[in-house]
Amino acid sequence: MTTQPGQRRYDIAETVLRANIAEGLLPEGLVLLEGHIADMLQMSRAPVQHALQSLEAKGLVHRFQGRGYLVGAAGRGIEPLRTDIRQIGLAINQHADTALQSRASWERIYDTVERDVAGCVVFGRYRIIESELASHFNVSRTVVRDVLARLSERGLVRKNQSSHWIAGPLTAQTVKDHFGLRAMLEPQALTSAAAQIDRAALEALLARLQRLERDHPEDSLSDMDDLQACFIDTCILATPNERLRELIRNNLLPVTATTSLLAHLGLPADLTTITELRLVVELLSRGATTAAAAMHETHLDAALNRTIAQMKIVAIIPDPGATAAYLTRVQE
Known part of the structure; x- marks a missing residue:
């Protein structure tokens, strides 16, 4: 496993993962999640995603009916092994470590x-x-x-x-502004992404949504962040318009942070979210792109109303006790 000075981050990530797979340190069937690998390599998710896509093209990992990738080639009926990769660890040789540390x-x-x-x-x-x-x-x-x-x-x-x-x-107004931008950007992105969407990933997402909607497992609500991120990655950020992807990602930051925080505070999620997303994905899978985009607009409108309702509850909750030390509350 060698790296070159100035090597791009996704090349470094791919080199490290490929070596760990080849040496058997990452066992067949292990579920690889972008976020966990990014944390271990101290880089953002984008280069890790690029690395996993490259490994998939080489037959070393493959997508399945769930989030992430499985170690091993597709079509062999490999069962998912859901051991946290952070418990297994990654072997990173000196060359790769030096390349990682040399980043800005x-x-x-x-x-x-x-x-x-x-x-x-x-x-x-x-x-x-x-x-x-x-x-x-x-x-x-x-x-x-x-x-x-x-x-x-x-x-x-x-x-x-x-x-x-x-x-x-x-505030409620800034949330409305962010959702307003979502309504303008995301249906357009979905429309332009339709021909580019990974069909296997789309079908896997649809099967997952159908299962959650049918069975209502206890962990369905706690898994909502991951589910919505999977929907955005698969159906929205597949647009070939790079600038549009960037605008959507930036606009989603505070929205995602808010919904995640509300969930962590114990405020209940709404199972109708699963139904709304399932309808969007189902329409996409049938090739009804215009209807899917319209359904996504309907979902965003409903999601805004749910978020505003939950923020009214937050208004009476005290400040978080675990704010980072360098953040100082400014009295209004």
Whole structure:
């Protein structure tokens, strides 16, 4: 397993995974999830997704009726092995480790900062002090400014009139604005993606939605984040328009953070979400693209109403006690 200086992140990820598969460290049937691998390699999900797609094309992994990939070639009836890869670990040789560590410092902390910021804004307005953020991650102020600049580009933070970095608040109106953008962007993306969608992934998603809708397993609601992410990845982000994909991802950040946080607070999800998504996917699988796009608009309208209703409950919940140390609540 060798890497070259300046090697692209997805090449590094592919090299590491391919070597671990070849050496038997990742057993046949093991379920590989992008997020877990990204955490272990300290990179974002995009290069890991690219690496898994490349490994799939080479017959080393394959998709199945669930989220992620299975180790091994398709068509052999391999049963999923749902052991957490983080418990198994990845063997990373010195060359790959050096290549990973040579990435720009801001990339190594960006995902964590993004998650911290997105998870608190539903509770109010927070200030990010550059020196405290730098101290928290033991990085330079230059690195911190790079991170904050990218968060600003994605709409998660801004500078106020005093040039302080501010995150939030995420109000009912801002949620409406984000869902308004979703209604404009996502049906268009779905329409343009129809011919590009991975049919096997679409059928697997449909089977999963049908099973959840029929059986109502106890974990169906706790799995909602993963389910909706799978829907977005499969049906929306398959659009060939790269700029549209970027706009959708950026707009989804605070929305996803809000729905995830509401679930973690114990607020119940709504099983009608599964039915709505199932109808969209079913229409897509039948080639009824226009009807699928219209159904997705209906789903977004209903999802907005559900989110607003839950945010009214959050309004009476105290601030979270586990906010990152570098985030300071600003009194309204």
